[in-house]
Amino acid sequence: MSGLAAVFAADGPIARHVGGFEPRAEQLAMAEAVADACADQAVLLAEAGTGTGKTFAYLVPALLAGGKIIVSTGTKTLQDQLFEKDLPLVRDALELPLRASLLKGRSNYLCLYRYEQTMDEGRLDSPVQAEQLHGLRHWASLTRSGDLGEAPVPVLEEGLRSRITSTADNCLGQECPAYADCFLMEARRRAQEADVVVVNHHLLLADWALKESGFGEVLPGADVYILDEAHQLPEVAGQFFGLSLSSRQLLELGRDTLTEYQREAGDVPALPAVVERYTRAVLEVRLALGSGARRSAWSDVAERPAIAAAVDGLQRWLGELVALLEPMAVRGRGLEAVYRRAEALRAALQGFLQPEGQEAVQWFESFSQSFILRSTPVDVAEPFRRQMARHPAAWILTSATLSVGEDFSHFSHRVGLEEPRTLRVESPFDYERNTLLYVPQGLPAPTSEAYLAAFLRETEAILGLSQGRAFILFTSHRALREAAIYFQGRLPYPLLVQGEAGQAELLARFREAGNAVLLGTASFWEGVDVRGEALSCVIIDRLPFAAPNDPVLQAKIAALEAAEVNPFMEYQLPLAVISLRQGVGRLIRDGADRGVLVIADNRILTKFYGSVFRRSLPPMPLTREREQVAQFYAGLSVVDAIGGEC
Incomplete structure (x- = not known):
């Protein structure tokens, strides 16, 4: 027996330390x-x-x-x-x-310098932030790691988190008064050793x-x-490997500039006025991008007069801020740091608007009150x-x-x-005996306007058979929202919807209920582990092809076409297959689990590429009859449920 075989043997050291371990x-x-x-x-x-x-x-x-x-x-x-x-x-x-050492990004560690500044100033955006800051006081005096994941306030408002953590932009490094006690530096030192x-x-x-x-x-x-x-x-x-510039970074620069100015200077009355106009310029860019959330290529909007004017204004006032800060940087560490940040953000904005070097796509995301400008390499x-x-x-x-x-x-x-x-x-689980793949008959094509309504009716019937205990995984937020409206008040099972609470809380509720129905999009397709009968059905609305209007996808497709490579077969299809396999992986998490996988998109059977998806799935018996799903949940074996056809 080899050394590894002995370690993993039924009487080996792993088995002695892990209850229920089986080779x-x-x-x-x-x-x-x-x-x-x-x-x-x-x-x-x-x-x-x-x-x-x-x-x-x-x-x-x-x-x-x-x-x-x-x-x-x-x-x-x-x-x-x-x-x-x-x-x-x-x-x-x-x-x-x-x-062993655990190392996270700097936004996960309390920055003592910024925390003490925030405590002294007391200027926060809401009573909730003030309450959360107070809740950290005792922990901050005792913690050895500074890891905010261990703090007694499990979820911090983003506005507060940014005030008590550092970024690569605003960190003072060895010039920081609290450098000797820095939690991040200590974590990095432990990682080196x-x-x-x-x-x-x-x-x-x-x-x-x-x-x-x-x-x-x-x-x-x-x-x-x-x-x-x-x-x-x-x-x-x-x-x-690309470039990212967010309205949060830009606004934090303005806020921190005023803080450092008041602490270290205070005799240049033009600066507060420039910061105010610069802050307004950031907000004007968000306003020009239009209402609602959006993800689009920058080339789609860059020439619009309102957006061009807003971006010109941002460039001008960011430049004014850099010019004012440059001679003031010698007055103190804080002013020097905000000057470096302002210069870096100006360079990033210039790099986004006039890219050089690697082949990349310029695009943006806008949210209800913020935006991000991104330059992403195609390869x-x-x-x-x-x-x-x-x-x-x-x-x-x-x-x-x-x-x-x-x-x-x-x-x-x-x-x-x-x-x-x-x-x-391969997985050691017995998919042939413990699972069933159901592809409903009679649904419209997924591209049809009638599809979602028909999918929701079919799903409601399936949930009656599974008695809840299901994940419904969507490929779009719009479909999820419509499903949430449809199912509200119609199901005799607890309904949990992504966005109503954090992922960890939703999963805890799902496990505790035992018969809940959870509606989720991308973040629930992978990395989620629910074992046992509480999850006995996974329903997928469509094959997870990336949105065709995604700017990064469009750039990748154009690059592949230029290289005379078929983008669908070589990129879009493999990407969708891997995404589907992740969603399917939510169903069976333990050797004793049983369940039905529902893929409501009949293209997996009718299109030429459907066989690529099917070959990548575990060996699940296939049925198109809802009655056989009912028999499966009634406790019949898979072979009995589908009449012996595997």
Whole structure:
């Protein structure tokens, strides 16, 4: 028996530390592939189906290999779970004297300097912010980590959070009076000294972007990099290898400029007037972009007179602010910091309006009271290649959804990998016996105006069979809103709607109710784990193709067409397949789970590309008869329920 086989054996150290642990051939196969990659400093793409136990499958061999390890996860929630639960368990089971460190982005740590400033000034936007700030007082005097995730106020208003945390723009660095006690600097110091550092993709990519710009780094080098939930990486990379400028950043600059001016100067009466006019210019850009939320290419609106005038005004008054701050910067650390920020934001605005260098798409998002200007590279493969070349190491990229029809080429091309090792292990769960795939008959085409109403009627009937206990996953917020209106008062089950509360609270209510119906969009398609009978049905309204009017998608399509590549087959379809697989993965989270997957979009059966989707799904028996869904929930076996046709 090999060393890894002994670790994962029924009487091995993992089994002794994990109640109910059972050896899984799939888990051992992945662990052995990870061990080989660590030994050879190779790149491994490892797709592990739900229930494989991939966290242990990569932690055990990586820890046994020794050396420095960086593990990056898709979300802060998974990051906390890995650091607080999984990593200590494996470390204790293997009896390894490892030092582990948890490192998050700076917005997660209390900034003592800005916190004390806010406490002294007492100027807040609402009574709620004042109450939350007061609730932090005792904790702030005792905390050793400064991690706001551990604070007694679990959800801070954004306006307050920005006043008690730092950004790369407003951090005073070694000039800060509280630098010696800085929680962020202490967390980074521990990361440099640790054997294992647990981060998230946003921090990892922010660090890479910093290295790309030549301005240093946050994370140490490592011998092994493990990127979990790796399917998220291309999208996150687009955010960090591009440019982003938000109205929040611009408005905070004005507010902080006044604060530092009053503290360190106060004798240049022109400055407050310029800040006021600059702040108005930011708000005028938001007003010019129109009411409601929108996501569109900048070229669609840039020539409109109102928007062009508002942007010209913002450029002018931001320039005026920079000119006034420049001679004042020598008066104190605070004024010097806001001057540097103002100059950086002016450069960012100029870079957005007159881009140079890499092929990128300029676009914007507007919300009810804010906006973000973005420049996103069309292709992030080259920055990925450069970063991996800079750090010769073992690279383990893993997820439940990396392949399309058992082919990894779509993902590997997006992240610039030419010939990685690949491994695909199926889920150990018995989908053929414990699940049913239902594609309803008779619904209109998903592009029809009559589709949503017919989908909601069909869904209501299915919920009667499942007795609630369902996720309904939508591909658009508009459809979700209409569904929420339709189901209100019609269902004898608790109705939970994304947006009415935070994700964690909605999931807690869902589990507690036992028969609830939850309506969700993108954030509920992945990273959500509900085990047991409380979730016995997942209903998906449409195949999750990206919105055709998305500006980044349009730019990518144009680039592929210019290269004489079919954008639908090589990009849009694989992207949709991976998204669908994530949604499907919500249904079965445990070996004892049973449930029905409903895909109401009949294109999965009628279109030529439907077979690509079907080949990428677990081996679920298919039915088109609602009566067979009823029989499934009545407790008949799948074979009985569909008349023996699997």
